[in-house]
Amino acid sequence: MADVKRRLEQGYAVATAERAKSLASRESDPAFLRGLVDALADAIIDPKSRKPGRPKKNADRSAQPNVIDLDALPVQTRKEKFEWVQNWIREGAICEKIFETNRKRGTPIATLCELHRIGTDTYYKWYPADS
16 A cells, blocks of 8 residues: 555556556455545545656657547547547548558659648658658
8 A cells, every 4th residue: 555655646646546456456455445545536636746857768659650648638528529539530541541552653752741731740640751
């Protein structure tokens, strides 16, 4: 329990929640489980920020294609979220079409992006240059 509280104080809420989930599946002591729930609830109500330091290499989710960082999304209404998802799917389909055309015909990517009215940066967000 002390380890869970220490990790929550350091700001590792997501990883600690996963650890708490595995601990809860093995424990049957009601006092321990109640303390675990209280600690997680306190961490959600009053989250602690992590110490600034060197960012981890895999912390940048925007560099990975087809990954949606749900924490980075702003609060949206259902209609706004639906429109965002539609635009995201549409953008992915256009980039897929450009990728296939480039692979089959060898047409330059910049030309295809111009024909489909998207920027090359949008294409390379979905298909990085080194892939």
